[in-house]
Amino acid sequence: MEMVQEIGQGSRAGSLRSMAWRLFEARDSAWAQHAFKSAVEDVVRASGAKHVLEVGGGRSPLFSREEIDALQVRYACNDISEAELARAPAYVDKVCFDIAGEVSLVDAYDLIFSTMVFEHVSSGARAYRNVFQLLKPGGVAINFHPVLFSPPFVANLLLPEAVSRKVLRAFFPPQRVDSAPKFPARYSWCYAHRRMERKLKGVGFSDALIVPFYGHVYFRSIPVLRDLDQRLTRWAERRDFRPLASYAVTLVRK
Numbered sequence: 001m002e003m004v005q006e007i008g009q010g011s012r013a014g015s016l017r018s019m020a021w022r023l024f025e026a027r028d029s030a031w032a033q034h035a036f037k038s039a040v041e042d043v044v045r046a047s048g049a050k051h052v053l054e055v056g057g058g059r060s061p062l063f064s065r066e067e068i069d070a071l072q073v074r075y076a077c078n079d080i081s082e083a084e085l086a087r088a089p090a091y092v093d094k095v096c097f098d099i100a101g102e103v104s105l106v107d108a109y110d111l112i113f114s115t116m117v118f119e120h121v122s123s124g125a126r127a128y129r130n131v132f133q134l135l136k137p138g139g140v141a142i143n144f145h146p147v148l149f150s151p152p153f154v155a156n157l158l159l160p161e162a163v164s165r166k167v168l169r170a171f172f173p174p175q176r177v178d179s180a181p182k183f184p185a186r187y188s189w190c191y192a193h194r195r196m197e198r199k200l201k202g203v204g205f206s207d208a209l210i211v212p213f214y215g216h217v218y219f220r221s222i223p224v225l226r227d228l229d230q231r232l233t234r235w236a237e238r239r240d241f242r243p244l245a246s247y248a249v250t251l252v253r254k
Helices: 001-012 021-025 028-047 065-072 082-086 123-132 151-158 163-171 173-179 192-202 225-237
Strands: 051-054 074-079 093-096 108-116 136-147 208-214 248-251
Touching: 021 163, 021 225, 028 065, 028 108, 028 136, 028 208, 028 248, 074 208, 082 093, 093 192, 123 136, 123 248, 192 208, 192 248
Parallel strands: 051 074, 051 108, 074 093, 108 136
Antiparallel strands: 136 248, 208 248
């Protein structure tokens, strides 16, 4: 909580830190996953966003119709797959394109967000350049993503896709693994270190902020490995050693 107070006292009004204040209440990944949706709502309200794009929402947009109505925004849902978008609810606008591909849309957005999408893009640099292109001046993007070099994601990156699928089946319920398509994970630009903030500003963003979170559940069924990983996680969290963060929320402003 001291961190929240320090941010509130030291950040200028309308800064990315003050918009996403909720994310600083805890450092563990479970909190981040719980708080992210509310953090997006906070950013919508603080920025005055009226036109919102969810990248990679596919069949399952993060927000319900009632929540969108309460926020008073026009809500568009993107996916690379037309089949996924065809299963999206009718209350969202549907736009099919690859965020890391050729993007030549006329729409511009006040806010762009994604959850667990940017680890799959072929080029993080290209994806963020497209986000920059799609944002209105002053617009904000907020993305929740895993981080290299957290051990489970290093393993996922190095293992062949067929092997990583079997590992998921071994440690998670089949319905969780098979409920949606599994896209290859590349982790391009999925880092939490401060150099990454500078790289994002190099794209053209006027401001960039990465909030790291620690801990994951991937080794919970392997007692010895779980215990070793928990010790490593606690060490990294105490020292804010960002290369070993498990997840992060990346915020940028055009």
